[in-house]
Amino acid sequence: MKETVKRFILPENEIPRRWYNIQAEMPNKPMPPLNPATREPLHAEDLYPLFARECVNQELNMTDAWIDIPDEVREKYKYYRSTPLVRAYGLEKALGTPAHIYFKNESVSPMGSHKLNSAIAQAYYCKQEGVTNVTTETGAGQWGASLAYAASLFGIDAAVYQVKISYEQKPYRRSIMQTFGAQVTPSPSMSTRAGKDILTKHPNHQGSLGTAISEAVELARTTPNCKYTLGSVLSHVTLHQTVIGLEAEKQMEMAGEYPDMVIACFGGGSNFGGIAFPFMRHKIAGEEGKAHTRFIAAEPASCPKLTRGEFRYDFGDEAGYTPLLPMYTLGHNFAPANIHAGGLRYHGAGTVVSQLLKDGLMEAVDVEQLESFEAGCLFARAEGIIPAPESCHAIAATIREARKCAESGEEKVILFNLSGHGLIDMASYDKFLAGDLVNYELPDEVIRHNLDQI
Amino acid sequence: MKETVKRFILPENEIPRRWYNIQAEMPNKPMPPLNPATREPLHAEDLYPLFARECVNQELNMTDAWIDIPDEVREKYKYYRSTPLVRAYGLEKALGTPAHIYFKNESVSPMGSHKLNSAIAQAYYCKQEGVTNVTTETGAGQWGASLAYAASLFGIDAAVYQVKISYEQKPYRRSIMQTFGAQVTPSPSMSTRAGKDILTKHPNHQGSLGTAISEAVELARTTPNCKYTLGSVLSHVTLHQTVIGLEAEKQMEMAGEYPDMVIACFGGGSNFGGIAFPFMRHKIAGEEGKAHTRFIAAEPASCPKLTRGEFRYDFGDEAGYTPLLPMYTLGHNFAPANIHAGGLRYHGAGTVVSQLLKDGLMEAVDVEQLESFEAGCLFARAEGIIPAPESCHAIAATIREARKCAESGEEKVILFNLSGHGLIDMASYDKFLAGDLVNYELPDEVIRHNLDQI
Numbered sequence: 018m019k020e021t022v023k024r025f026i027l028p029e030n031e032i033p034r035r036w037y038n039i040q041a042e043m044p045n046k047p048m049p050p051l052n053p054a055t056r057e058p059l060h061a062e063d064l065y066p067l068f069a070r071e072c073v074n075q076e077l078n079m080t081d082a083w084i085d086i087p088d089e090v091r092e093k094y095k096y097y098r099s100t101p102l103v104r105a106y107g108l109e110k111a112l113g114t115p116a117h118i119y120f121k122n123e124s125v126s127p128m129g130s131h132k133l134n135s136a137i138a139q140a141y142y143c144k145q146e147g148v149t150n151v152t153t154e155t156g157a158g159q160w161g162a163s164l165a166y167a168a169s170l171f172g173i174d175a176a177v178y179q180v181k182i183s184y185e186q187k188p189y190r191r192s193i194m195q196t197f198g199a200q201v202t203p204s205p206s207m208s209t210r211a212g213k214d215i216l217t218k219h220p221n222h223q224g225s226l227g228t229a230i231s232e233a234v235e236l237a238r239t240t241p242n243c244k245y246t247l248g249s250v251l252s253h254v255t256l257h258q259t260v261i262g263l264e265a266e267k268q269m270e271m272a273g274e275y276p277d278m279v280i281a282c283f284g285g286g287s288n289f290g291g292i293a294f295p296f297m298r299h300k301i302a303g304e305e306g307k308a309h310t311r312f313i314a315a316e317p318a319s320c321p322k323l324t325r326g327e328f329r330y331d332f333g334d335e336a337g338y339t340p341l342l343p344m345y346t347l348g349h350n351f352a353p354a355n356i357h358a359g360g361l362r363y364h365g366a367g368t369v370v371s372q373l374l375k376d377g378l379m380e381a382v383d384v385e386q387l388e389s390f391e392a393g394c395l396f397a398r399a400e401g402i403i404p405a406p407e408s409c410h411a412i413a414a415t416i417r418e419a420r421k422c423a424e425s426g427e428e429k430v431i432l433f434n435l436s437g438h439g440l441i442d443m444a445s446y447d448k449f450l451a452g453d454l455v456n457y458e459l460p461d462e463v464i465r466h467n468l469d470q471i
Numbered sequence: 472m473k474e475t476v477k478r479f480i481l482p483e484n485e486i487p488r489r490w491y492n493i494q495a496e497m498p499n500k501p502m503p504p505l506n507p508a509t510r511e512p513l514h515a516e517d518l519y520p521l522f523a524r525e526c527v528n529q530e531l532n533m534t535d536a537w538i539d540i541p542d543e544v545r546e547k548y549k550y551y552r553s554t555p556l557v558r559a560y561g562l563e564k565a566l567g568t569p570a571h572i573y574f575k576n577e578s579v580s581p582m583g584s585h586k587l588n589s590a591i592a593q594a595y596y597c598k599q600e601g602v603t604n605v606t607t608e609t610g611a612g613q614w615g616a617s618l619a620y621a622a623s624l625f626g627i628d629a630a631v632y633q634v635k636i637s638y639e640q641k642p643y644r645r646s647i648m649q650t651f652g653a654q655v656t657p658s659p660s661m662s663t664r665a666g667k668d669i670l671t672k673h674p675n676h677q678g679s680l681g682t683a684i685s686e687a688v689e690l691a692r693t694t695p696n697c698k699y700t701l702g703s704v705l706s707h708v709t710l711h712q713t714v715i716g717l718e719a720e721k722q723m724e725m726a727g728e729y730p731d732m733v734i735a736c737f738g739g740g741s742n743f744g745g746i747a748f749p750f751m752r753h754k755i756a757g758e759e760g761k762a763h764t765r766f767i768a769a770e771p772a773s774c775p776k777l778t779r780g781e782f783r784y785d786f787g788d789e790a791g792y793t794p795l796l797p798m799y800t801l802g803h804n805f806a807p808a809n810i811h812a813g814g815l816r817y818h819g820a821g822t823v824v825s826q827l828l829k830d831g832l833m834e835a836v837d838v839e840q841l842e843s844f845e846a847g848c849l850f851a852r853a854e855g856i857i858p859a860p861e862s863c864h865a866i867a868a869t870i871r872e873a874r875k876c877a878e879s880g881e882e883k884v885i886l887f888n889l890s891g892h893g894l895i896d897m898a899s900y901d902k903f904l905a906g907d908l909v910n911y912e913l914p915d916e917v918i919r920h921n922l923d924q925i
Contacts, residue, residue, distance in 0.1 A: 020542075022483055023549040029476050088474075095477040096557075096855055103550075125579050127855040129894065166855050189643075192897035195904060196851055397650055401550055401581040401620050440583065440894050443646035450649060 021106065025268040027099035033263040034086055036256045038075070039294040040369060041082040042301055045376055047252075047368040048343040051330060059340050067237060067245050069142035075253035082298075084256060086138075093137045093170060094260065097126045102268035107399035109419070116422035117274060118415060120435045121265045121292060124402060128166055128193070130159040130437030131288050132248055135257035136167035139246045144171040150243035152236045154178045154204065154229030156284070157359035157407065158190025159437055160248030165199035178204035178232045181224035183359040189441045204229040211235050211336040226285075226363040227349055231336035249285030249360075250333060250367045258291025261434060266295050269432065276310055276432035278418055282410040283314035283323060283381065284360045286367035292434040297378060312379040314370070315414035317361045317389070319354040319457040322347050323381035325464055328371060331364075331471050344371045348467030354457035356386050357445035358406040364467075384413045385456040390449040392416050393439065405437035406445050475560065479722040481553035488540055491713040492529070493748040494706055494823060495536040496755055499830055501706075501822040504794040505784060513794050521691060521699050523596035529707035536752075538710060540592075547591045547624060548714065551580045556722035561853035563873070570876035571728060572869060574889045575719045575746060578856060582620055582647070584613040584891030585742050586702055589711035590621035593700045598625040604697035606690045608632045608658065608683030610738070611813035611861065612644025613891055614702030619653035632658035632686045635678035637813040643895045658683040665689050665790040680739075680817040681803055685790035703739030704787060704821045712745025715888060720749050723886065730764055730886035732872055736864040737768035737777060737835065738814045740821035746888040751832060766833035768824070769868035771815045771843070773808040773911040776801045777828060777835035779918055785819060785925050798825045802921030808911035810840050811899035812860040818921075838867045839910040844903040846870050847893065859891035860899050 040046065049058035064073040075084060086094075105118040123131035143151055151168055154177070155161025161177040168175035177199050184191060184203035194201050204224050205212040211231035215222050222228070230247070237245035247254055262279075269275060279296050281289040289312075299307035316323050322345045332349040333339035346365040353362040366374070373379050384392075393409035395416070396402070404412060411433045422429050439446065448454050494500065503512035518527040529538060540548075559572040577585035597605055605622055608631070609615025615631040622629035631653050638645060638657040648655050658678050659666040665685035669676050676682070684701070691699035701708055716733075723729060733750050735743040743766075753761035770777050776799045785800040787793035800819040807816040820828070827833050838846075847863035849870065850856070858866060865887045876883050893900065902908050 020484075020546070021549075023546075024483065026480055029478065030474075092475070092477075095475075096561075107550075127857075169852050170855070188901075189894065189897035192901045192904075193857060193894070196848060196857060196897075196900050198852070394650060398623055398652070401624070403581075403647065403650060440643065440647070441897075443643035443650075443895075446650050447642075447646045450646075 023106065024101040024103050025271045026101050027264060027267055029095055031267060032091060032094055032098050033260050034091065035083040036086055037259040037263060037295050037298065038078060038082055038084050038256050039298065040079050040252055042298055043372065044301065045372055046079055047372045050340040050342050053337065053341050067234065069139065069146055069148065069244055071142040072139060072253045075256055076251055087141060090138050090141050098260070099264045100125050102265055102272070104272065105400055108396055111395060111399040112416065112419050112423060114419040114423040115426060115428045116419040117428065117430045118419055119269065119272065119432045121261055121432065122435050123261060124435050124438035128159065128163045129441065130163065130405065131258060131261060131291060132160045132163035133167065134260050134291070135248065135254045135287065136163035137170070138257040140164065140167035140171045140173055143173060143244050148173065148242055148244045150174045150176065150240055151246050152176045152233040152243060153246045153248065154226060154233045155248065156180045156226050156362055157183050158187050158194065159360060161199070161201070162190055162193045164246055165194040165197040168199065169197045175199040176236060177201050178206065178229040180204055180226060180229050180359060182355050186357065186444060187441060204232050206232060209235040211338070215335065223355060225335065225352055227335035230334035231338050234334065234338045249287040250365065252367065252369050255287045255290035255367060255369060258287045259294050261291040262293060262295030265292060265432060274430045275307060277429045278311045278313060278431045280313045280315060280411050280414050280431065280433040282361060282407050282436060283316040284407065285363050286370040288434055288436040289314050290367070290370060293379065300378065313414055314379060314381045315410040316381060316383050317356055317358055317410060318383040318385045319356050319459055320347070320362055321383045321459070322364060322366050323374060324383045327468055328375055333365060343368050345374060347464055348471050350470055351467045356457065357442065358389065358410065360407040361410065382414050384410045386454055387456055389413050390446070390454060402435065403439045403446070404435060405439045406442050408436045411436070477560065478555040478557050479725045480555050481718060481721055483549055485721060486545060486548055486552050487714050487717040488545065489537040490540055490710045491717060491749050491752065492532055492536055492538050492710050493752065494533050496752055497826065498755065499826055500533055501826045502797040504796050507791065507795050521688065523593065523600050523602065523698055525596040526593060526707045529710055530705055541595060544592050544595050552714070553718045554579050556719055556726070558726065559854055562850055565849060565853040566870060566873050566877060568873040568877040569880060569882045570873040571882065571884045572873060573723065573726065573886045575715055575886070576889050577715060578889050578892035582613065582617045583895065584617065584859065585712060585715060585745060586614045586617035587621065588714050588745070589702065589708045589741065590617035591624070592711040594618065594621035594625045594627055597627060597698050602627065602696055602698045604628045604630065604694055605700050606630045606687040606697060607700045607702065608680060608687045609702065610634045610680050610816055611637050612641050612648070613814060615655070616644055616647045618700055619648040619651040622653065623651045629653040630690060631655050632660065632683040634658055634680060634683050634813060636809050640811065640898060641895060658686050660686060663689040665792070669789065677809060679789065679806055681789035684788035685792050688788065688792045703741040704819065706821065706823050709741040709744035709821060709823065712741045713748050715745040716747060716749030719746060719886060728884045729761060731883040732765045732767060732885045734767045734769060734865050734868050734885065734887040736815060736861045736890060737770040738817050738861065740824040742888055742890040743768045744821070744824060747833065754832065767868055768833060768835045769838050769864040770835060771810055771812055771864060772837040772839045773810050773913055774801070774816055775837045775913070776818060776820050778837045781922055782825060782829055787819060797822050799828060801918055802925050804924055805921045810911065811896065812843065812864065814861040815864065836868050838864045840908055841910050842867050844900070844908060856889065857893040857900070858889060859893045860896050862890045865890070
């Protein structure tokens with residue numbers, strides 16, 4: 018029997034020491050965030066009250082392509098990094114494809130997803146700056162769980178607003194946050210003005226990331242020595258996630274291959290940018306043999322900001338507390354259908370990804386809920402890992418491309434990010450297996466109506 | 472900042488190629504299993520109808536210390552092995568102990584526990600021998616999930632009897648089994664004579680591993696081309712688990728240390744034997760610097776076969792279908808309290824471990840439920856991994872020893888097996904955090920009464 022190497026793992030001294038800041042090398046920089054009152058570009062000083070200073074500086078850094086990972090953060094990364102790069106022989110066989118499929122397995126993080134990469138960094142910077150409390154929002158709960166753990170690592174109190182539908186669908190994630198000592202509130206709640214306003218208008222509101230952000234931002238503004246943290250969308254969050262792609266690049270070298278396609282699911286963009294940007298820098302530089310790579314973001318068909326949204330200035334949250342951001346958006350008051358991929362139910366895309374999509378450096382595809390779970394079950398049976406409903410979208414897009422290779426006979430190299438496992442999302446799989454899940458129609462008029470309201 | 476190596480991982484070519492069979496080297500061999508009707512020692516032929524032949528041969532092999540791992544099994548191991556050996560700096564700091572604490576992290580297996588190591592082997596041997604169906608029992612569901620996945624890997628149908636209390640407490644594990652296509656039935660059920668008999672006597676019976684074994688054995692006996700598989704207790708199961716300790720030994724060498732203590736939780740003995748036996752062989756051989764190691768099994772105080780049971784012949788199951796085994800037992804009709812560590816709710820210990828305990832080569836301690844969850848929460852906050860309720864017992868025993876070192880100032884090296892994660896057991900943590908969990912009294916008279924009924 019021929020022995021094959023299945024997993025590529027880096028020694029600890031090869032874990033990256035710097036993150037990659039694509040903002041410094043983009044052909045067109047993202048347009049600046051605007052102060053909604055003045056419509057003037059935002060300054061760092063405008064954001065310091067809300068975020069850790071170092072995060073703000075990273076957010077607005079358009080010049081340094083490489084940012085040092087603090088030693089303390091890197092030491093915490095060692096708890097679970099490097100994550101394995103896996104050759105998905107089982108999936109290839111199940112699909113009968115000549116494609117070589119690799120996945121970066123971020124699900125082995127102790128919180129079960131990539132989110133910890135940025136949570137540790139943000140909590141560290143808060144601690145360094147003397148912050149005692151952090152707030153955030155969470156959808157599926159993966160970001161909230163990661164922040165709760167990271168905050169506890171650095172001795173900071175965490176308060177998390179969890180999207181109500183996820184709070185109810187995924188009680189175990191709430192329990193995990195509570196095990197790490199975080200205070201968890203279903204959103205919309207009566208504990209903030211933003212929450213009260215929404216509940217007054219829509220008493221049965223199921224919650225959305227946009228709403229939960231409004232609540233967390235409001236709490237941060239009204240609590241002493243408290244900062245707000247975000248799990249995706251913003252550039253500094255994506256920056257922290259580039260540790261994924263930087264590791265994957267070294268690991269693909271170990272495997273002796275370079276990806277023709279890099280695929281990730283898309284909520285706000287940090288998992289996508291995390292794996293894609295380190296490879297995309299070679300495309301931007303036009304390097305030989307590395308300029309042809311396609312970068313594919315897989316978003317849910319019921320929340321299609323990249324494939325059916327518009328590029329324009331919009332708020333990052335429901336209540337309009339954030340700066341105006343230049344983004345592909347469905348409108349900040351868009352209420353996504355109750356799909357189980359809670360982490361992808363967000364109306365907008367990060368400013369960097371939005372600019373890159375506009376510039377044709379990446380592509381986007383949309384995936385219906387049923388196709389995503391079919392892909393997840395196929396992957397689970399082939400590779401033994403039950404993927405998070407979010408990650409199922411990346412798998413579905415990968416399967417589409419691998420099937421094209423099966424037809425054409427092309428031996429393409431596909432790399433996707435397995436952003437998290439679905440062990441805490443089994444209720445979703447139950448419903449799928451029982452035939453109780455559906456796809457959601459999203460008529461153009463609904464999108465139009467929401468965009469017209471911006 | 473001083474850099475420390477936190478995780479030790481073997482390259483794939485260092486994953487063991489042989490399992491270690493301690494039966495060949497024990498100072499006193501275990502006494503033979505007996506045919507309950509004749510009281511004569513059992514022969515391989517008696518067991519062939521129930522188990523895969525190769526498993527039976529391994530079970531009764533008292534001569535070969537090393538058994539080759541089939542290439543096909545080793546290739547499947549590569550999906551998740553080697554598992555990391557982790558230096559628990561966070562836990563050491565939290566305890567203020569000079570002890571060096573290491574844990575072998577079996578929770579990174581895709582099914583979340585060590586159980587997959589034997590499930591893959593058993594399913595492989597069944598497939599080789601033309602078997603089309605397998606049955607088994609499961610407590611917490613970790614074994615059942617592993618067998619369901621392993622069976623699907625080799626294209627075999629699996630039917631699993633899950634202890635009713637776990638079926639209800641841990642619905643996600645049932646969902647995982649179903650995702651892999653297994654048929655899952657809560658036990659006791661009306662689908663077998665054994666189940667019916669028990670339900671007739673005790674209509675509200677919560678189930679136990681002993682009962683579920685009876686049902687699975689009965690189904691295997693009455694189904695064509697069907698074999699029974701077991702997740703612990705038996706020698707061949709423990710043999711497969713020695714891949715844990717064999718890896719750990721190489722990894723401890725990478726760390727430049729040798730354990731003074733090896734600690735594991737104890738249900739039937741396979742996770743304990745899996746990590747302990749490869750180290751214990753040096754103790755048996757009296758090797759210099761390696762003969763002093765203590766081996767500590769941590770069992771629940773409410774199911775204390777090692778610390779309060781008797782060494783005698785008893786059945787492995789409730790209904791008395793299995794051979795008579797020489798074991799430390801609480802009586803095969805012992806009904807354990809409803810602790811959340813479902814995988815430890817078994818009345819007896821494997822024959823090898825029982826003999827080793829009798830011969831003083833190992834020790835046992837008991838841990839109350841509340842102490843186990845306190846230890847689990849302390850570990851979670853220090854190391855970021857939420858441990859399975861079963862594994863919490865090993866952690867509690869480790870913490871006791873580490874605290875002794877804090878008092879004495881001794882720099883002992885402690886290795887424990889983190890047999891699984893608790894992400895699917897968050898309901899237990901919820902109850903613990905809410906103050907709703909209790910310890911269970913177990914009066915001597917109850918144990919006496921059960922033993923007198925054997």
